[in-house]
Amino acid sequence: MKKVLLSTVALLALAGSAGAADLPVKAPRIAPPAPVAYDWNGFYIGGYFGDALGHASATTATNFGTARWNDKGLTAGLTVGWNWQVAPTWLLGVEGDIGWLDLDRTQLNWNDRVSVGVKTDWYATARGRVGYVAGPSLIYATGGAAFVHLRDTFGGDAGAGIGPTTNTDTKTGFTVGGGIETKLSRSWSAKTEYLFIDVGDNSFGSNPYAVAGIPTTMNHTFHVIKTGLNYKFGEPFLEGLPLFGTNVNLPANHVWGGFYAGVNVGGGISNIRASGGSTFVTGGTEQDVNSTGFAGGGHVGYNLMNVANFLGSSWFIGAEGDIGSLNLNSSEADWNDPTHIFADKTHWYATARGRVGTSTGPALMYFTGGAAWVNLNDSLTIAGLSSGTSRTAGGWTFGGGMEVALDSRWSARVESLYMDVGHRTLSVGTSTADFKDRFTVVRAGLSYSFGGP
Numbered sequence: 001m002k003k004v005l006l007s008t009v010a011l012l013a014l015a016g017s018a019g020a021a022d023l024p025v026k027a028p029r030i031a032p033p034a035p036v037a038y039d040w041n042g043f044y045i046g047g048y049f050g051d052a053l054g055h056a057s058a059t060t061a062t063n064f065g066t067a068r069w070n071d072k073g074l075t076a077g078l079t080v081g082w083n084w085q086v087a088p089t090w091l092l093g094v095e096g097d098i099g100w101l102d103l104d105r106t107q108l109n110w111n112d113r114v115s116v117g118v119k120t121d122w123y124a125t126a127r128g129r130v131g132y133v134a135g136p137s138l139i140y141a142t143g144g145a146a147f148v149h150l151r152d153t154f155g156g157d158a159g160a161g162i163g164p165t166t167n168t169d170t171k172t173g174f175t176v177g178g179g180i181e182t183k184l185s186r187s188w189s190a191k192t193e194y195l196f197i198d199v200g201d202n203s204f205g206s207n208p209y210a211v212a213g214i215p216t217t218m219n220h221t222f223h224v225i226k227t228g229l230n231y232k233f234g235e236p237f238l239e240g241l242p243l244f245g246t247n248v249n250l251p252a253n254h255v256w257g258g259f260y261a262g263v264n265v266g267g268g269i270s271n272i273r274a275s276g277g278s279t280f281v282t283g284g285t286e287q288d289v290n291s292t293g294f295a296g297g298g299h300v301g302y303n304l305m306n307v308a309n310f311l312g313s314s315w316f317i318g319a320e321g322d323i324g325s326l327n328l329n330s331s332e333a334d335w336n337d338p339t340h341i342f343a344d345k346t347h348w349y350a351t352a353r354g355r356v357g358t359s360t361g362p363a364l365m366y367f368t369g370g371a372a373w374v375n376l377n378d379s380l381t382i383a384g385l386s387s388g389t390s391r392t393a394g395g396w397t398f399g400g401g402m403e404v405a406l407d408s409r410w411s412a413r414v415e416s417l418y419m420d421v422g423h424r425t426l427s428v429g430t431s432t433a434d435f436k437d438r439f440t441v442v443r444a445g446l447s448y449s450f451g452g453p
Helices: 002-016
Strands: 042-060 067-087 090-109 115-134 137-156 165-183 188-208 214-232 258-277 285-310 313-327 329-334 337-359 363-382 385-405 410-428 431-451
Touching (some): 042 090, 042 115, 067 115, 067 285, 090 214, 115 165, 115 214, 137 214, 137 385, 165 214, 165 385, 188 385, 188 410, 214 431, 258 410, 285 329, 285 431, 313 363, 337 385, 337 410, 363 410, 385 431
Parallel strands (some): 137 188
Antiparallel strands (some): 042 214, 115 137, 137 165, 165 188, 188 214, 258 431, 285 313, 313 337, 363 385, 385 410, 410 431
């Protein structure tokens, strides 16, 4: 995942210089706006909401294999920071946030009566930011320290009425990510941001099958995708807030309407759950399949602008399609059943979606949803005997993001897509596993507008 993040930051840096590489074009369709000074310097405070995904794994000293856990939930919280615009096009800053992290799931491990689970309550980060300023928009990378308050659960024997061991702790680790922020006025800005959080291992004494003194080690990583609204101190508080009927449209010469095409690069995250059991433990047990990897490809679309006006904000609708590589590959040996192997591999994905959102002039903020396809392989192997399927699975996708103008033709974006492409049941002997195939893609993109109405 670290390599994926470096690729994403590299694309964002390329986006910052795209205007300089623009090919000559004919006279612009609209006159350039009057110069506007956008001041990013100083303190700001804000709030955010978004999605969170968690991956965890549990291992013990006396059993082979790993118990996996994954979950998807919500996050919301507060942000405070300070920016220093060191040059007209470059910015340094520090930022901290604290928020609710709503992940809570406990399962019975595959073919066993042992509980495995993680519950998170809150998280916080303290980060630096470095970014490229494109007029009223900021494209940035960020990284620093992360803290997550969580409760781990492992062990027990549900059949014998013995409860698992739980351990509550605040873990410290690191976070890296990036995002896009755009001015709504001198006072207010909106942003879309992705953070990868790794708080490492947590070891504690557990009691699998009531055997005391056997330690469990659990590893935790999290993915946070959030949208926020920030207020910069020293500026009029009500200026630019659409809730108060003010016009948030800022001068911009970008051609948002019509056809566009572009490329994107980022990361894929799997949240696959295989549920079922055997004649030994029937139903109700699960083995999750976790993986992260590269995602990247191309997209094309069409925007129809100014379809409605609501409290001074211009709204648009559009259609977009994309296809690209989705390189996820995981093979998991189940805890306490090392001959039980759960595997999943993806090759490519594609979507056909609608987009709806609002334009601030130099930026688009939008939701998107539609159909999704993922080419993948699911397989279940038990004691050398395998059952597998290779198919292109179809389903649905939903997400959102932010796109900002770099010049009259080029724009950069950060967005996320959640995809559910159904399930497939596999059987080996007396064991049956139902693979529920779900994925999230977080990506940065660069688009070129061909113009239009």
